[in-house]
Amino acid sequence: MKSMTLKRFIAASLAGISLVAAASAFSAVAVIVHPNNPNSLTQSDITRIFLGKKKSFPDGADAIPVDQKEGSAARSAFVGTILKKNDQQIKAYWAQLLFTGKGTPPKEVGAGSDVKKLVSENPALIGYIDAADADGSVKVVHQF
Amino acid sequence: MKKSLLTPCLLAASIVAAAGTQAAELRFNGFASVAAGKTLSEGSGLERSSTTGAVIGVSDNTFTADSPTSGAYDDDISFKPDTIFGLQISADLGEGLTVTGQITGAGGEDFDANIAWAYLSYELNDSWTLLAGRQRLPFFFYSDFLDVGYAYHWMRAPVETQVAVDTLDGVQFRYEGSAGSWDTRVQLYGGASDNESKALGDTVVLEDAIGAVFYASNDWLQLRATHMVTDFYLETAGAIFNQDDSDPISADFTGVAAHMTLGNGFVVAEYVTYTFDDAVQPVGWTTYEGAYISAGYRVGDFTPHITFSTDNQEIEDSVFAGFGLTDGDQASDSITVGVRWDFHPQAAFKVEYLTRSDESDDNIEAYYGDNQEVDVISAGFDVIF
Numbered sequence: 254m255k256s257m258t259l260k261r262f263i264a265a266s267l268a269g270i271s272l273v274a275a276a277s278a279f280s281a282v283a284v285i286v287h288p289n290n291p292n293s294l295t296q297s298d299i300t301r302i303f304l305g306k307k308k309s310f311p312d313g314a315d316a317i318p319v320d321q322k323e324g325s326a327a328r329s330a331f332v333g334t335i336l337k338k339n340d341q342q343i344k345a346y347w348a349q350l351l352f353t354g355k356g357t358p359p360k361e362v363g364a365g366s367d368v369k370k371l372v373s374e375n376p377a378l379i380g381y382i383d384a385a386d387a388d389g390s391v392k393v394v395h396q397f
Numbered sequence: 398m399k400k401s402l403l404t405p406c407l408l409a410a411s412i413v414a415a416a417g418t419q420a421a422e423l424r425f426n427g428f429a430s431v432a433a434g435k436t437l438s439e440g441s442g443l444e445r446s447s448t449t450g451a452v453i454g455v456s457d458n459t460f461t462a463d464s465p466t467s468g469a470y471d472d473d474i475s476f477k478p479d480t481i482f483g484l485q486i487s488a489d490l491g492e493g494l495t496v497t498g499q500i501t502g503a504g505g506e507d508f509d510a511n512i513a514w515a516y517l518s519y520e521l522n523d524s525w526t527l528l529a530g531r532q533r534l535p536f537f538f539y540s541d542f543l544d545v546g547y548a549y550h551w552m553r554a555p556v557e558t559q560v561a562v563d564t565l566d567g568v569q570f571r572y573e574g575s576a577g578s579w580d581t582r583v584q585l586y587g588g589a590s591d592n593e594s595k596a597l598g599d600t601v602v603l604e605d606a607i608g609a610v611f612y613a614s615n616d617w618l619q620l621r622a623t624h625m626v627t628d629f630y631l632e633t634a635g636a637i638f639n640q641d642d643s644d645p646i647s648a649d650f651t652g653v654a655a656h657m658t659l660g661n662g663f664v665v666a667e668y669v670t671y672t673f674d675d676a677v678q679p680v681g682w683t684t685y686e687g688a689y690i691s692a693g694y695r696v697g698d699f700t701p702h703i704t705f706s707t708d709n710q711e712i713e714d715s716v717f718a719g720f721g722l723t724d725g726d727q728a729s730d731s732i733t734v735g736v737r738w739d740f741h742p743q744a745a746f747k748v749e750y751l752t753r754s755d756e757s758d759d760n761i762e763a764y765y766g767d768n769q770e771v772d773v774i775s776a777g778f779d780v781i782f
Binding site: 297301306307308309313323324337339340341344345348349351352353354355357 | 424426428483485487497516518520523528532535542544545547548549573575578582616695739745781
């Protein structure tokens with residue numbers, strides 16, 4: 254009986270800690286693809302696609318990354334957490350490639366709602382939105 | 398800036414679409430560096446006649462900030478040496494084919510418009526891309542984006558790793574792949590080019606240039622190695638010196654570099670060397686070596702940095718040996734300290750101080766004077782759009 258209480262106490266504490274941790278971080282971001290896209294992606298697959306180092310999904314189909322407009326919270330979180338760069342570093346990275354014929358940065362398509370709409374219509378696209386906005390029109394392949 | 402460029406871009410795209418051809422997507426991008434600087438103290442060198450080797454005067458040293466355009470600072474404030482504007486237009490024709498042109502105007506060449514890049518790019522498959530047309534020669538780590546100041550922390554890449562020629566008209570095959578946590582890139586290229594040199598008052602012609610670049614990167618480390626061979630001669634002076642088009646000098650370039658990102662800090666180091674099969678006359682240049690190590694640490698929007706650099710030019714069998722230019726090494730050591738301030742999402746402000754000392758052999762210093770010694774201050778803005 255006593256051990257039961259203790260277990261409950263521990264479980265409740267852990268739940269409380271994780272809630273506080275989640276609330277103190279930014280709101281979660283989801284990486285999304287078209288619902289018919291069969292691929293599962295690792296974080297490094299996503300990083301490579303968004304840094305222009307990989308142009309296809311694991312099954313060989315074309316992968317085209319799309320960015321939210323600059324300054325959005327989801328974009329800063331994505332660049333920081335997934336691409337592991339700050340906003341200036343990612344610009345300098347693309348400046349090196351863009352002006353030397355080695356690559357073109359992802360197209361900026363607007364707000365999260367624009368990204369979701371485009372991704373829901375095109376199996377080649379991959380984007381990111383606030384996790385709370387994800388619904389049946391897109392498939393979440395990674396969340397952070 | 399971005400918005401005003403977007404309008405003509407969309408206009409042009411709709412014109413192409415309306416014309417009934419496949420809609421080509423046009424992309425406009427650009428960069429600019431506007432900088433000023435001057436020498437603060439300078440040694441003085443002996444001016445020598447380029448034909449006889451005789452002393453024709455004594456002059457204060459200048460600092461060549463941009464070797465490809467010969468842009469140099471002297472003791473008057475100048476806005477030219479580090480200032481450059483670039484505009485790039487790229488048309489995506491679909492199915493992996495793009496056409497790109499980049500026009501630059503550099504202060505060192507009085508802002509004359511210059512076609513720096515003009516190429517077709519075609520993705521042969523997932524790994525291989527072909528670039529055909531005009532490109533920047535990817536000699537060393539910073540060579541092909543030397544013009545894009547926003548992409549690095551200094552006012553300019555270390556002059557020890559700059560080369561007076563910068564253009565390749567030819568083809569490049571590029572491979573991109575990955576293995577584990579590493580991404581790799583291999584560039585194989587070949588071609589020729591004419592490079593006007595203001596410093597030489599002549600055109601340096603490259604022929605049969607062939608090179609390779611190996612590059613690997615992961616989350617925190619970038620490694621690069623390159624090798625390139627080319628023949629070259631001076632278009633008009635060939636009749637006077639030994640750089641004759643019938644018997645060009647063959648040159649051989651090698652470089653290795655590493656760049657480490659460690660949290661908010663970074664360290665980058667490079668060693669380069671090139672050598673000629675026959676001493677370049679009249680100055681007797683043979684093997685050149687240059688190297689630097691640079692470190693910086695980001696604190697908020699500020700990145701203070703420090704760089705040590707060094708170079709050594711061997712002089713052998715100069716035709717001016719009779720005037721005292723006997724075999725020896727012309728060398729220098731430099732320390733550069735500066736700070737980059739990212740005050741705007743698309744612009745940085747930089748200020749930098751460089752002090753260079755002459756480390757040449759005594760016989761070389763006797764011939765040229767103290768001609769490497771110079772201190773330079775410079776500051777400017779780098780913008781991308």
